[in-house]
Amino acid sequence: MAVDRIRLAEGLAAIVADVPGQEGLPERLCHACLAALPVDGVGLSLMTNEHAGGRMLLGATDAAGSKIEELQFSLGEGPCVTAFSEARPVLVPDVTTDEVRLRWPAFAEQVAAAGVGSLFAFPLQVGAIGIGVLDCHRIRTGPLEEVTEALVVATAVTAALLDHQARVLSAAEVKPELIDLSWRDHAAVHQATGMVSSQLSVPTDTALARLRAHAFCEGRPLKDVAADVVARRLRFSEEDGG
Known part of the structure; x- marks a missing residue:
């Protein structure tokens, strides 16, 4: 499936413009991502090297998405963590393989028990600067053929989040960070x-x-x-x- 970049960017920008504060924005962005990609669920996390733990759950489309994000936050390991630290997509077609269990042992065991078959993490970044990660999951195993489309979605989400940040900064006396979401x-x-x-x-x-x-x-x-x-x-x- 092809993603209309302009339409997606306009749609996400409209979501940001339509939400006066921070309430509801994360979930609406997640559902917009889900509508654009052939996956079963989406999760968003903000990441920074300036806070203890460096990572916070932003939102998810479903219980499995929330579980994936919470596990990685709690355990400090998983595709999302690796995607951010290495600034590249991390594609896991099957979470039950030996390679996955060796790389992220605690995470692999628990995410498989949650009924997730495959997981694909895409960093949210501007140039070399990362602000978070988009996690996409499927119940079934198998590769994600639409990697290019997912990268387009990740870029659009990054722009939408930065647009939200700019709007908040222009209106606030105390300057919050994206992590405040x-x-x-x-x-x-x-x-x-x-x-x-x-x-x-x-x-x-x-x-x-x-x-x-x-x-x-x-x-x-x-x-x-x-x-x-x-x-x-x-x-x-x-x-x-x-």
Whole structure:
């Protein structure tokens, strides 16, 4: 299938213009991407090297898409993470292969259990500067033939997000970042990271790794573990390993 670049760009720009604030924008962008590509679901994440963890879920079209994004955020590994760090598309036609299990062991096991067959991650970037990743998934396994079309969609989404940022900047006294679109969803993780950093006297990236390890060992979402830390139901120490 071919993607009409101009029509797609105009459609995404209209979505940005039609949403006065940040509420609802991520989901509408995700559904616009889904309508443009032959996939079963889409997820968007914003990424930065300036925040602890460097990644936040922006939105998804369905439960599987949300699960994929949350897993990668919680585990710190997966196609999305690799696509951003290497600034290139990462195409996974079959999430159950040995290659995938070796590359992202924790993620591969859990994403397959979620009923996902294939996953394709495309970085959102302007030149060499990345702002996030577009994840596309299918229930069935098999390659994505429409890679060129997906790259067109990723470029259009990048432009739409930057357009939204420009609109917000022009209207705000306090200058927010794109990452603020998803701050509410992961604010507890950032607060908990700071608390664990203080409890253990370690850098924030080490504190986040401890949070992730605890969540993985307990089989719980990272945001739930973070909520326990913030509510002081859970305290990390060197003696008990968190």
